[in-house]
Amino acid sequence: MTRRIDFATVVLPVLGLGVMLLIWTILSTTVARDLPSPMKTWEESKQYVLNPFFKDVEMNQGIGRFAFLSLIRVAKGFLLAIVIGTPLGFLLGLSVFFYRTFDPVIQILRPISPLAWLPLGLVIFRQSEPAAIFTIAICAMWPTVINTAVGVRSISPEYLNVGKVLKLSRMKTLQRIIIPGSLPYVFTGYRLSLGLAWLVIVASEMLTGAPGVGGFLWQEYNSLVYSHILLSIITIGLIGFGLDRFMGLVEQRFKTA
């Protein structure tokens, strides 16, 4: 039995990674000659990986340091997104009036790309750092807003009836029934929002040139060090995966029913 689990959880994923590396190698030796092979990528990147926290100049640091800078930026943007998005979601879920008024606006703002928001952020804040955080927040907010609103609206009428029979005040109903009842949805929203925030970081760092994984990626592209693009891409993927897993665990904790 244990062997089987090992096969499914270890052997198969390793096999998948192997296939990926093989395709990468074939591509780099045939059609895409400028694409560094996995070995070359490793050779040129290992100082950034083996010594992840070295710092030479601002745009030449270990990948761990770049990742940390990006994570700080994402954390700020994400926190801003949920601080604004959660109450907004509750209002949309609780009030039909509010929903009818603002849902169209949200549906229009939601599909706008971070590439479009960033210049606006730069115009408003005149500095790249707040502009990047603004962009992350405004792009990452929507899953929290929408999931929270759906969570509030999908609270079972049975639970609300309990509140009605007990004649709970609006405040008590919110505290004891609506908020705990919608928490699973809220945390699903947070998980999706964090994923989006991480997706947006690269775009915003590329455009602002801020030090971070995305900024590093863009700089190395301009310096023609293509292996570092791949290093950045892999780093972004691994961290994104880790964040999603982490939020998944948090989400699981709030699954009630």
Place this chain on the structure above:
Amino acid sequence: MAFLEIRGVNKSFRLNGKTNSASSLPVLRDINLAIDEREFVCIVGRSGAGKTTLISLIAGLIEPDQGEILLEGKPIQGPGPERGIVFQNYSLLPWMSVFENVHLAVDAVAPTLGEKEKRERTEHYINLVNLGAAKGKKPRELSGGMKQRVAVARGLAMDPKVLLLDEPFSALDALTRGTLQEELARIWIGTQKTVVMITNDIDEAILLADSIYTLASGPGATLGPAARVETPHPRSRSQLGREPGYQRVRRETVSVLVSARSGQGGTSSAASGKAQLN
């Protein structure tokens, strides 16, 4: 004057969201009921007869189209804890423990009490339904019978003038149901609450109730005449079967239900029919 009185209540549900009467489905028609204080009343009917609609009307969760419902002579205004209800599907809040679920009710009806008294009162109701050992558990850790006990404890913790029970035991297996029926009888004798219970189980009604009303099948269901159960409380299941009164009440109730369905009186065959109507 009756303690709880229902006068000429009609209730229809709209179909397709239209308001004109042509597309509305009458559920209850001309319901009249007078219940005395400390009386235990059962309303028996098959599924879909509008039983839950009737108890929701008494609870105030929905409003009648016509007619009125009076408690102690005063028309009821929306839902309230003085008409505490035990829902069919328990409706326990899954994010709260047994204790917290019951405490919520105590806190709601006696907000001025000190926290110590509130806790004591909560414990009292939990112990009343024999759940002292499970008070820290969440509803998902409880069996169906235990959940229903919590729901009963919460209903009692509202200290209602009338306790409304909506098919409280219908989702339970026969053995658990029997135990809970006996517990409910014991609690009722102890507290002397006025109780209105909805059920589809005639034997359950005869075991517990002073008066049994039948709700003939809808659409447009009306209440049949009351059958009185004179056997003194506490009643035991084994002793009930031998009583002539039991056979009489059972026959009356079943015949009303069956004739309401087929539109003709079929008393003799009905009496031997299954008591559990689904």
